[in-house]
Amino acid sequence: xxxxxxxxxxxxxxxxxLDISTREAMKRLDVELVEPEGWTCCGAEYPxxxxxxxxxxxxxxxxxxxxxxxxxxLVTTCSFCFAVLKRANKALRDDPLKRKRINAFLRDxxxxxxxxxxxxxxxxxxxxxxxxxxxxxxxxxxxGTPKIKSRLKRDLKGLAVAPYYGCRLLRPQEEMAFxxxxxxxxxxxxxxxxxxxxxxxxxxxxxxxxYLSVSLPDAATEASYRVxxxxxxxxxxxxxxxxxxCFYNMDSRQAAIKEKFLDFSGLPVLYFTQIxxxxxxxxxxxxxxxxxxxxxxxxxxxxxxxxxxx
Amino acid sequence: xxxxxxxxEDKRIGLFVCHCGVNIAGVVDVKKVAEALKDTPGVSMSTDxxxxxxxxxxxxxxxxxxxxxxxxxxxAACSPTLHEKTFxxxxxxxxxxxxxxxxxxxxxQNSWVHSDKDKATKKAVKIVKSHVAKAIRxxxxxxxxxxxxxxxLVIGGGVSGLQAALDIADHGYEVxxxxxxxxxxxxxxxxxxxxxxxxxxQCILTPKMVEVSRHPRIKLLTYHEVDSVSGFIGNFxxxxxxxxxxxxxxxxxxxxxxxxxxxxxxxxxxxxxxxxRKAIYMPFPQAIPGTYTLDEDHCLGLSPVRCGKCxxxxxxxxxxxxxxxTIIEEEVGAIVVATGYDLYTMxxxxxxxxxxxxxxxxxxxxxRILSASGPTGGVVRRPSxxxxxxxxxxxxxxxxxxxxxxxPYCSKICCMxxxxxxxxxxxxxxxxxxxxxxxxxxxxxxxxxxFYQRTVEEDKVLYIRGKVSxxxxxxxxLIVWGVDTLTGKKVEIEADMVVLAMAMVKTDGVQxxxxxxxxxxxxxxxxxxxxxxxxxxxxxxxGFFLAGCAHGPKDIPEAVSQASAxxxxxxxxxxxxxxxxxxxxxxxxxxLCSGCGICVTMxxxxxxxxxxxxxxxxxxxxxxxxxxxCAAACPCGAAQQRNQTDDQIFSMxxxxxxx
Numbered sequence: 001x002x003x004x005x006x007x008x009x010x011x012x013x014x015x016x017x018l019d020i021s022t023r024e025a026m027k028r029l030d031v032e033l034v035e036p037e038g039w040t041c042c043g044a045e046y047p048x049x050x051x052x053x054x055x056x057x058x059x060x061x062x063x064x065x066x067x068x069x070x071x072x073x074l075v076t077t078c079s080f081c082f083a084v085l086k087r088a089n090k091a092l093r094d095d096p097l098k099r100k101r102i103n104a105f106l107r108d109x110x111x112x113x114x115x116x117x118x119x120x121x122x123x124x125x126x127x128x129x130x131x132x133x134x135x136x137x138x139x140x141x142x143x144g145t146p147k148i149k150s151r152l153k154r155d156l157k158g159l160a161v162a163p164y165y166g167c168r169l170l171r172p173q174e175e176m177a178f179x180x181x182x183x184x185x186x187x188x189x190x191x192x193x194x195x196x197x198x199x200x201x202x203x204x205x206x207x208x209x210x211y212l213s214v215s216l217p218d219a220a221t222e223a224s225y226r227v228x229x230x231x232x233x234x235x236x237x238x239x240x241x242x243x244x245x246c247f248y249n250m251d252s253r254q255a256a257i258k259e260k261f262l263d264f265s266g267l268p269v270l271y272f273t274q275i276x277x278x279x280x281x282x283x284x285x286x287x288x289x290x291x292x293x294x295x296x297x298x299x300x301x302x303x304x305x306x307x308x309x310x
Numbered sequence: 311x312x313x314x315x316x317x318x319e320d321k322r323i324g325l326f327v328c329h330c331g332v333n334i335a336g337v338v339d340v341k342k343v344a345e346a347l348k349d350t351p352g353v354s355m356s357t358d359x360x361x362x363x364x365x366x367x368x369x370x371x372x373x374x375x376x377x378x379x380x381x382x383x384x385x386a387a388c389s390p391t392l393h394e395k396t397f398x399x400x401x402x403x404x405x406x407x408x409x410x411x412x413x414x415x416x417x418x419q420n421s422w423v424h425s426d427k428d429k430a431t432k433k434a435v436k437i438v439k440s441h442v443a444k445a446i447r448x449x450x451x452x453x454x455x456x457x458x459x460x461x462x463l464v465i466g467g468g469v470s471g472l473q474a475a476l477d478i479a480d481h482g483y484e485v486x487x488x489x490x491x492x493x494x495x496x497x498x499x500x501x502x503x504x505x506x507x508x509x510x511x512q513c514i515l516t517p518k519m520v521e522v523s524r525h526p527r528i529k530l531l532t533y534h535e536v537d538s539v540s541g542f543i544g545n546f547x548x549x550x551x552x553x554x555x556x557x558x559x560x561x562x563x564x565x566x567x568x569x570x571x572x573x574x575x576x577x578x579x580x581x582x583x584x585x586x587r588k589a590i591y592m593p594f595p596q597a598i599p600g601t602y603t604l605d606e607d608h609c610l611g612l613s614p615v616r617c618g619k620c621x622x623x624x625x626x627x628x629x630x631x632x633x634x635x636t637i638i639e640e641e642v643g644a645i646v647v648a649t650g651y652d653l654y655t656m657x658x659x660x661x662x663x664x665x666x667x668x669x670x671x672x673x674x675x676x677x678r679i680l681s682a683s684g685p686t687g688g689v690v691r692r693p694s695x696x697x698x699x700x701x702x703x704x705x706x707x708x709x710x711x712x713x714x715x716x717x718p719y720c721s722k723i724c725c726m727x728x729x730x731x732x733x734x735x736x737x738x739x740x741x742x743x744x745x746x747x748x749x750x751x752x753x754x755x756x757x758x759x760x761f762y763q764r765t766v767e768e769d770k771v772l773y774i775r776g777k778v779s780x781x782x783x784x785x786x787x788l789i790v791w792g793v794d795t796l797t798g799k800k801v802e803i804e805a806d807m808v809v810l811a812m813a814m815v816k817t818d819g820v821q822x823x824x825x826x827x828x829x830x831x832x833x834x835x836x837x838x839x840x841x842x843x844x845x846x847x848x849x850x851x852x853g854f855f856l857a858g859c860a861h862g863p864k865d866i867p868e869a870v871s872q873a874s875a876x877x878x879x880x881x882x883x884x885x886x887x888x889x890x891x892x893x894x895x896x897x898x899x900x901x902l903c904s905g906c907g908i909c910v911t912m913x914x915x916x917x918x919x920x921x922x923x924x925x926x927x928x929x930x931x932x933x934x935x936x937x938x939x940c941a942a943a944c945p946c947g948a949a950q951q952r953n954q955t956d957d958q959i960f961s962m963x964x965x966x967x968x969x
Contacts, residue, residue: 173715183660200666202782202789233784 003138004071004130005033006062008081009041015078015244017288018271022077022135024286025277028151029143036065036074038111042084045211053101059088060102061109064126073142077135077273079168079243086132087175093128102126134169136186136242136272137178145193153281156195159299161275162231162239163187163198166246167207181205190272191240194279203230208249217256224249225257228267238268238299240275247271252293268296316381318352318446324380325356325438326371328363328387330417335360337421339431343386346435352446354378363393368400375404382410382445386438388417407450409893409953414441436966443961448953453890456932458544459643460884463488465536465823468496469866470858470873471648472518477877478646479527483884486640487522488550489532490819493597494519496650500580500674502681502688504866505730506761512596512683519598532599537637539827540916542933543853544643544889554633556604556612557590561628564592564600568620568629576608578685582675584693585685590620590629594683604629644853644880647829647837648873649820651859654709654813658716662705662781662810668694669788670781670808672708673727680734690738692807695786699806702735703790704728704746705778709813711749717813719834722863724811725752729762731809732771744771745803747778747792755865774801781808814863829854836862847875855879894952895934896941898927902948909940909949 003026011019026033039062047055063085066074076082092099103125111120133141139148170181179186184205188198206227209220228250231239241247251269258264274287274296284300327344329335344356355378359367362385371383383406385397390413398408416434424430460483464475467489475487487494498504499519501511522528537549574589589608592601610617612631621629653672656664664670669692671679682688692699706724709716725748732744751773753759765771778792790803816835824831830838830850837860840848847856855876858869883889898909898918903926910918910927917933918940920926927948940949947956 180660183657183665202780202784 001031002034003031004036004066004069004074006039006042006074006076006081006085007035008076008078010078010244015247015271015291017291018077018244018247018273020286020288021271021273021277021282024282025273025280028277028280028282029147031143033075034069034071036062036069036071038065042081044080044084047084047088053098054105056088056091056098056102057106059085060092060106060126063089063128063130063132064106064123066130067126068124071130073131073133073138075133075135075138077242077271079134079166080245082132082134083168083176086134089128089130089132090175092126099125099127134178134242136169136190139190139193139276140186145189148193148276152195152279154195154279156275156279158195158197160199160235160237161191161196161270162201162234162236163191163204163272164208164227164231164239164241164246164250165205166241166243167205167210169242170205187240187242187272191275194276196275199231199234199236201230201234201236203227208246209253210245210249213245213249213253217253218260220249221253221256221260224253225261225264228254228257229261229264232264232267236267238270238296240270240272242272254294266294268292268294268299270296270299321352321381321446322354322379323352323442323445324371324374324378324383325353325442326362326367326374326383326385326387327356327358327416327438328367328385329358329360330388330421331360334387334417334421337424337427337430338416338434339427340386340434342431343416343434343438347438347442350439350442352442354380362387363396368396371397371400372404375401375406380406382406382412382448384412384414384438384441384445386414386416386434386441389413389415389419409451410445410448412441412445412448414438439968440962440966443965444953444958447955447958447961451893451952453893454895454931456542456544456889456891458884458886458889459546459641460484461486461640461642462644462646462880462884463536463546463548463640463642464646464648464857465820466496466648466650466858466860467491467494467522467530467532468648468650468858468869469498469515469518470650470860470869471496471646472515472522473870473873474646474648474855474857474877474880475522475528476518476525477874478880479525481877481881481884482527483880484527484529485525486529486531486548486550486642488534488536489530490535490553491593492533492555492601492603493593493599494522494530494532495594495596495598497674498866499594499596500582500681501677502684503730503734505726506755506757508730508734510682512681516596519596523598530599531638533603534638536823539645541641544883545932546642546645546853548640548642548645550638550640552636552638554606554635555601556606556609556630556633557602558628558630559599559601561626562601563626563628564602565625566592566602567623567625568602571619571623573617573619574608574610576605581678581685582672584675584678602628644855644883645827646855646857646873646876646880647824647827647849647860648857648876649817649823649837649860651814651863652817654717654815656708656810656812659708659810661779662708662808663783663788664810667781667783667788667808668692669699669806670810672810672812673724673731676731676809677727680731680738688738690735690742697806698739699742700739701743701745701803701805702732702807702809703778703781703788703803703805704732704744704809704811705790706746706748706811707777707813708810709815710811717815717834719813719863720752721811721814722752723814723865725750726755726758726761726865728809728811729753729765729771733761733765733769736769736771744769745805746771746773747776747790748773749775749777755867776801814859817860820860827851827854832862834862836860847872847879853883891932892936894936894954895929895931896936896938896949896951897929897931899948899950900924900926902946903927904946904948906945908943908945912939912943914939 043058191198209223213220327340340358344358464487475485535551537551541547568590572588577583578585578587590604678684710721753762776793776795780791788805792801832838857873857876905925907920921928941951
């Protein structure tokens with residue numbers, strides 16, 4: 001089946017591994033991911049930091065496009081894209097004034113068909129018809145653990161992996177509304193479904209340092225260190241993330257972390273889709289492991305490459 | 311009940327129009343209304359007055375009724391919910407049947423909602439005219455009298471239930487006290503010391519428990535549950551479920567041999583699961599009644615074939631595996647609901663790790679840890695490894711006062727018991743550090759603030775104003791993250807133990823019962839009082855009274871006061887020879903009734919039944935509340951509400967729509 005999928009800019013540049021492993025994994029679950037025609041940047045964190053309505057234009061255009069292509073659901077993997085799209089969508093569903101104003105603004109959009117050069121205008125109002133789902137949510141609610149289990153090709157033998165939610169994935173609760181931020185289960189259940197054991201540690205919802213990486217790199221280093229160390233102390237062999245920025249802070253920053261905190265010996269960071277794809281039998285070469293600053297290859301060597309189930 | 315009434319053509323009706331200061335007269339031209347009705351057929355006099363409800367106003371009504379030989383009156387004033395009783399009483403003093411009084415509401419339904427003086431005056435005239443049409447058709451009625459069963463049922467054997475039972479019994483009435491647990495004592499018996507005097511909780515409660523068990527007028531039913539209640543104020547029928555204890559309480563001599571041989575080990579509820587008991591057990595040494603109880607859910611199987619060890623060693627032969635659940639029926643006149651509270655679950659506050667870490671405990675667990683009769687014999691030891699904690703963090707308002715995620719209300723007792731916990735901890739562990747996170751410290755109560763000040767000043771407890779965001783484990787320490795909102799700084803504290811002051815919530819186990827009692831509850835599931843200020847111990851449902859935390863969070867002195875107040879109210883009720891029931895009920899005209907039974911299904915009070923032998927509907931007039939649902943539904947006009955008949959309603963409509 002076809003499913004609308006919003007990769008987001010980062011997945012086309014810095015986080016190709018997340019994009020490619022997502023596509024490969026979903027293929028093995030009989031889902032073909034389709035990108036909405038002409039999608040743009042969601043606006044990253046920006047549109048939500050101020051009450052300026054114009055910032056919502058970008059995510060709403062993407063959602064309107066999905067609707068116009070007949071899509072009912074849009075999935076995404078990046079925590080920031082997810083937050084922006086879901087919150088913008090909810091703002092339109094809940095607030096009639098915002099709905100009216102943003103549609104008035106977007107109605108006169110001009111779209112030019114690249115082949116025929118035909119101009120499309122007069123778009124139909126978008127009222128929040130599309131449902132925005134995170135891939136973890138999609139896997140839990142639409143695919144389901146039994147189907148994932150039935151498609152597993154590799155036995156991960158209970159590899160101890162620490163799920164890292166970060167700050168964005170589940171918060172604010174009333175808007176993201178797919179798990180309890182203070183006692184979440186969705187990531188743990190996912191890991192257990194693919195054959196890992198989920199490591200419980202105290203920092204799974206704490207911030208990695210986020211954009212402080214740019215303005216206060218030391219603060220981001222320290223924040224990422226706390227998360228990695230807590231996971232390691234509980235016996236994790238790797239930390240897994242959904243967000244390219246979390247990945248960057250915890251992976252690329254490990255050289256700086258080791259320099260500053262001598263007790264830290266390094267811990268691989270993985271996208272959750274890399275684990276999923278691997279368990280579903282995708283070749284190691286396709287997982288984008290070359291992007292990692294901290295080598296993660298060994299994790300994928302240990303497990304037998306022979307297929308355990310057909 | 312109908313008594314002799316004049317024919318409508320001969321009736322002399324008096325009209326009294328009230329100004330209510332400017333409340334009515336500011337919008338309605340009251341003189342014009344009185345003038346307009348003067349010549350309406352049936353009306354023999356009309357007048358207006360500034361305050362009809364005042365003494366001179368009532369006197370004027372009384373005098374006029376006598377002087378003009380009136381057969382009925384209409385008072386055009388405020389809503390009948392306010393002064394109908396006042397004017398009925400005035401009529402009675404003048405020798406007129408009180409059910410010949412009509413209240414025409416020209417205030418709430420007219421002057422308060424309109425501003426056009428002319429139109430409002432016309433509307434007032436119409437309203438009053440419609441009441442003239444009704445008044446000339448009103449019949450003399452007499453209240454229905456009912457006997458009162460002078461016995462009370464108290465549900466719940468905590469401190470509130472015990473106090474209510476004792477007081478009612480001391481008033482001279484019989485009481486049935488039902489407690490679902492094996493012993494009375496409730497939550498209070500689990501407490502260590504009580505604020506602000508630090509009396510030992512067991513020491514002050516056990517005398518009351520003994521008194522209840524010995525009182526000649528109290529029938530104590532522990533390990534029983536109220537199954538259903540039917541009937542009405544003064545005449546309730548109660549079905550009570552007797553749960554099998556499998557031990558004959560009269561024969562059990564408390565030798566304890568059964569407990570020694572029982573192989574089943576279960577978490578001990580009395581110690582909040584911090585220690586263990588056997589499947590055959592006594593909840594605590596001072597339990598009343600003093601008997602062992604066999605816990606059916608945990609016994610290997612109530613059969614000498616499967617285990618039966620306890621039965622083998624029981625010398626007085628008190629153990630009986632064949633006991634069955636039985637139902638007892640009782641008749642009572644009043645019911646006191648004292649079903650207590652529960653604590654909000656720690657699960658709801660995942661960030662504090664209460665479900666994950668053994669050393670994060672709730673307030674009631676800490677009471678047991680402090681208690682001399684508790685699992686550690688009163689030495690403060692943490693549950694995980696039995697170490698004496700050198701740093702304890704107390705978190706107030708866990709779930710309370712959180713409008714966004716949890717409960718909006720204040721649980722009222724947590725500030726005080728947290729101060730007590732911290733103080734007692736400092737007494738037991740003089741080199742230990744106690745830190746309290748609080749939003750506000752609320753100490754409204756006699757000698758409460760002095761107690762709190764002592765905790766801070768003498769016992770050197772550190773109070774930090776702010777909330778805790780997270781509790782997690784590092785090694786064998788708990789790390790508490792919070793914020794100090796006075797300095798605006800983040801705080802991190804290493805603790806050996808964390809005590810959460812969980813919010814007080816409704817008791818889940820009794821929600822079904824409350825539904826069966828049809829008792830009204832507030833949005834949080836606590837039993838609602840009839841009026842928040844003026845009727846705080848009565849339920850809206852007649853005959854039910856409230857005591858203790860079933861009604862909302864309260865401390866011991868308040869719970870006891872409310873219990874005594876409820877008992878006094880029960881006394882008021884029982885002091886009456888008989889109760890009066892409004893006669894404006896809906897009887898059945900046997901000759902018109904077709905026996906279709908539609909009205910039976912409409913009745914929310916169970917007052918109507920179909921008599922199969924006669925093929926007509928039978929009405930229990932005592933149960934009828936006069937709502938009129940049956941009268942509206944009856945297809946043949948057999949169900950007619952007294953003084954609100956179809957004829958009267960149509961006459962009112964005609965009078966109102968004529969012009």
